[in-house]
Each structure stands twice: as structure tokens, then as C-alpha cells.
Amino acid sequence: MSKIAFIYPGQGAQKAGMGADFYQKNETARRIYDEAGEVLGLDMKALCFEPNDKLDLTEYTQAALVTTCLAMTRAAQEQGLKADITAGLSLGEYCAIAVAGGMSDMDAIRLVRKRGILMQNTVPAGEGAMCAIMAMDEQAIEAVTDAIDGVTIANYNCPGQIVITGETGAVKEAEAKLKEAGAKRTVMLNVSGPFHSPMLRKAGEELAEELARTQLHALEIPYVTNVTAKAVTDIAQTAALLEEQVSSPVRWMQSMEAMIADGVDIFVEIGPGRTLAGFMKKINRDVKVYNIATLEDVEKVAAELVR
The missing domain is CATH 3.40.366.10 (Malonyl-Coenzyme A Acyl Carrier Protein, domain 2)
Incomplete structure (x- = not known):
């Protein structure tokens, strides 16, 4: 049934x-x-x-x-x-x-x-951000975010799409390091705050x-x-x-x-x-x-x- x-x-x-x-x-x-x-x-x-x-x-x-x-x-x-x-x-x-x-x-x-x-x-405008990470294993993403203060996972949407969130500077630092670590694509999201952070x-x-x-x-x-x-x-x-x-x-x-x-x-x-x-x-x-x-x-x- x-x-x-x-x-x-x-x-x-x-x-x-x-x-x-x-x-x-x-x-x-x-x-x-x-x-x-x-x-x-x-x-x-x-x-x-x-x-x-x-x-x-x-x-x-x-x-x-x-x-x-x-x-x-x-x-x-x-x-x-x-x-x-x-x-x-x-x-x-x-x-x-x-x-x-x-x-x-x-x-x-x-x-x-x-x-x-x-x-x-x-959170005042500009102080927080979110970024979608495409085509990267969630454990690999967590390994990078866990090493940076001020950034965490916001959304486990599906395999190949994880969103990170947090302080703007920390999110941008994580984005750069995730690209270095093999993320196929990253997209900074047009949102008004660091949701789920x-x-x-x-x-x-x-x-x-x-x-x-x-x-x-x-x-x-x-x-x-x-x-x-x-x-x-x-x-x-x-x-x-x-x-x-x-x-x-x-x-x-x-x-x-x-x-x-x-x-x-x-x-x-x-x-x-x-x-x-x-x-x-x-x-x-x-x-x-x-x-x-x-x-x-x-x-x-x-x-x-x-x-």
C-alpha cells in the first residue's frame, strides 16, 4: 500500500x-x-x-x-x-x-x-551571507566549514547541492577554499541574511x-x-x-x-x-x-x- x-x-x-x-x-x-x-x-x-x-x-x-x-x-x-x-x-x-x-x-x-x-x-544588512556549493560531497564541505569560524551548513538540499551560511567574510573565505578543494560551482545567494546560522x-x-x-x-x-x-x-x-x-x-x-x-x-x-x-x-x-x-x-x- x-x-x-x-x-x-x-x-x-x-x-x-x-x-x-x-x-x-x-x-x-x-x-x-x-x-x-x-x-x-x-x-x-x-x-x-x-x-x-x-x-x-x-x-x-x-x-x-x-x-x-x-x-x-x-x-x-x-x-x-x-x-x-x-x-x-x-x-x-x-x-x-x-x-x-x-x-x-x-x-x-x-x-x-x-x-x-x-x-x-x-542581523544588519551586509553582515551575513549564504552560498550554494554544487557538485561536492557533504563531508568534504563540512571539513572546510568546520575549520573556519563564523560559517556553517544552512541546507542539505540534495546530493550535489549544499548551502553554507554565516558571517559574510567567513562565507567568502569558505567559498574560496571550497573551490580550491574541488567544488564544481559556487553561487552567492541573493538573500537578506545568514538564514539557518x-x-x-x-x-x-x-x-x-x-x-x-x-x-x-x-x-x-x-x-x-x-x-x-x-x-x-x-x-x-x-x-x-x-x-x-x-x-x-x-x-x-x-x-x-x-x-x-x-x-x-x-x-x-x-x-x-x-x-x-x-x-x-x-x-x-x-x-x-x-x-x-x-x-x-x-x-x-x-x-x-x-x-
């Missing part, structure tokens, strides 16, 4: 127009966008559907992307699509928890709005105060956390994990490997783009990956998976 996972992308997947067809044609999705706009005091339609300068700013991106992914998911569930387990990359983990039953959709959206503001403002520990601590005021619910299905790449079944662990997640590495590759080892053989990526499907091609080609980015996708995927 197949096991189905819903998986959610992180920052970088956003694009103008995402979710517009859901808003226009699905009442449940429309309600989520409208309610999110009211809760946050933002024009969510303008932010998500129209070309604008805010969508790529962290303090807006996170709320926009989580709103969109949850609107898409609730529309998909109306068509009978169900998950046995969920996971999300970085901010996508909030979608995973909400869909697993651990928090309300509006609390997930409210929390990532706060998280985005904290992540953007904790110890430099953001204070942001995690401040987010914890918001989490303490948030009502969490018993999980209906497990979700896999970025922090340990293990399934969470007890909601009591969630607040501490979300605090730690802000400043610790995203173990996406390990999370997917753990889910596959647990019998998951169908992954449904819900959200704009196909980033996670691309990672999965390098992690394991034997599993099936479906994408839901449009209302038409919902119908196609439901036709295949709903029995």
Missing part, C-alpha cells in the same frame, strides 16, 4: 501570480487569502497575485508563501487528496505542521510573518515567545522536522524544534531519505515551482513526485491518487 507525503517549499519558490486561480475559482482558498489579509493587515491579493517589490522581501515572502501553500492544500483536500505524513523546507515546515493538525492555518501564517520580520531584522539564535528566542502564546493541537498525522530529519508525533516537541530551526541546518535530504525508508513512495509538492521535485531527482528516482501549483494540477493529481 502506498504512503503519501505532502511536501512544501521554502523561500525562493515565491512568484507573482501564485495561487491566483485558486482564489478566483475555489471558495475555501479565497477565504484563506482573505482571512490571512485581515489577520496580518496586509493586502494579500496584491502581495501574491500582482508584480511587486515586497514579495521577495523576507518579512513578506514567508507569510505570502505559507498562505498560498495552505490555500492550495485545502482545495486539494476537498478533492479527496490525503497525506499520511508531511514535511516542509524551512518556512514550509509551518505548512507541514498545520496540515498535520498541529496548529491552525491562521496561526501558521501569523507565526511565519513574525518569523520573517525577525529573520530579516536580527547561529547568528539568528536571537531571532529563534524571540520567536519562542510568540510560539508560547500559540495554541498547538495534537497531531493527526506525523510531520518530519528539519532539525533532526525525524518524524514528530508529539506536538509537545514542536515549539522547541521551531525555535531551534531558525538557527540550525535544514536537513532536507536526510528528511526525504527517512520518509522513503519509512515506506513513503509518493510525494506531492504543493506550492509554486518544482524545487523539491528537482531535489528528489537527485535524492531518489524510484519514488513518484507530483506537483500542485494550479487548480488544474489538483484535478490531475486527484484523478491519479484518489481511489
Whole structure:
């Protein structure tokens, strides 16, 4: 019997127009966008559907992307699509928890709005950086970063794509040494801070105060956390994990490997783009990956998976 996972992308997947067809044609999705706009005091339609300068700013991106992914998911569930387990990359983990039953959709959206503001403002502009390292073994990358103060791994995305993070000077030093050590390609990322680095520990601590005021619910299905790449079944662990997640590495590759080892053989990526499907091609080609980015996708995927 197949096991189905819903998986959610992180920052970088956003694009103008995402979710517009859901808003226009699905009442449940429309309600989520409208309610999110009211809760946050933002024009969510303008932010998500129209070309604008805010969508790529962290303090807006996170709320926009989580709103969109949850609107898409609730529309998909109306068509009978169900998950046995969920996971999300970085901010996508909030979608995973909400869909697993651990928090309300509006609390997930409210929390990532706060998280985005904290992540953007904790480290002054220019002091932190991130760099993607391509086609290099993770142990070889760790050997270099472990020897340089101020730089750590941010994301284990898939074999051949690891992201490093930290103080700008340290990241650039590591980039140069990784090239010397055989990295095929490196790309400095256009981001507003050193995400998933110890430099953001204070942001995690401040987010914890918001989490303490948030009502969490018993999980209906497990979700896999970025922090340990293990399934969470007890909601009591969630607040501490979300605090730690802000400043610790995203173990996406390990999370997917753990889910596959647990019998998951169908992954449904819900959200704009196909980033996670691309990672999965390098992690394991034997599993099936479906994408839901449009209302038409919902119908196609439901036709295949709903029995």
C-alpha cells in the first residue's frame, strides 16, 4: 500500500501570480487569502497575485508563501487528496505542521510573518551571507566549514547541492577554499541574511515567545522536522524544534531519505515551482513526485491518487 507525503517549499519558490486561480475559482482558498489579509493587515491579493517589490522581501515572502501553500492544500483536500505524513523546507515546515493538525492555518501564517520580520531584522544588512556549493560531497564541505569560524551548513538540499551560511567574510573565505578543494560551482545567494546560522539564535528566542502564546493541537498525522530529519508525533516537541530551526541546518535530504525508508513512495509538492521535485531527482528516482501549483494540477493529481 502506498504512503503519501505532502511536501512544501521554502523561500525562493515565491512568484507573482501564485495561487491566483485558486482564489478566483475555489471558495475555501479565497477565504484563506482573505482571512490571512485581515489577520496580518496586509493586502494579500496584491502581495501574491500582482508584480511587486515586497514579495521577495523576507518579512513578506514567508507569510505570502505559507498562505498560498495552505490555500492550495485545502482545495486539494476537498478533492479527496490525503497525506499520511508531511514535511516542509524551512518556512514550509509551518505548512507541514498545520496540515498535520498541529496548529491552525491562521496561526501558521501569523507565526511565519513574525518569523520573517525577525529573520530579516536580527542581523544588519551586509553582515551575513549564504552560498550554494554544487557538485561536492557533504563531508568534504563540512571539513572546510568546520575549520573556519563564523560559517556553517544552512541546507542539505540534495546530493550535489549544499548551502553554507554565516558571517559574510567567513562565507567568502569558505567559498574560496571550497573551490580550491574541488567544488564544481559556487553561487552567492541573493538573500537578506545568514538564514539557518547561529547568528539568528536571537531571532529563534524571540520567536519562542510568540510560539508560547500559540495554541498547538495534537497531531493527526506525523510531520518530519528539519532539525533532526525525524518524524514528530508529539506536538509537545514542536515549539522547541521551531525555535531551534531558525538557527540550525535544514536537513532536507536526510528528511526525504527517512520518509522513503519509512515506506513513503509518493510525494506531492504543493506550492509554486518544482524545487523539491528537482531535489528528489537527485535524492531518489524510484519514488513518484507530483506537483500542485494550479487548480488544474489538483484535478490531475486527484484523478491519479484518489481511489
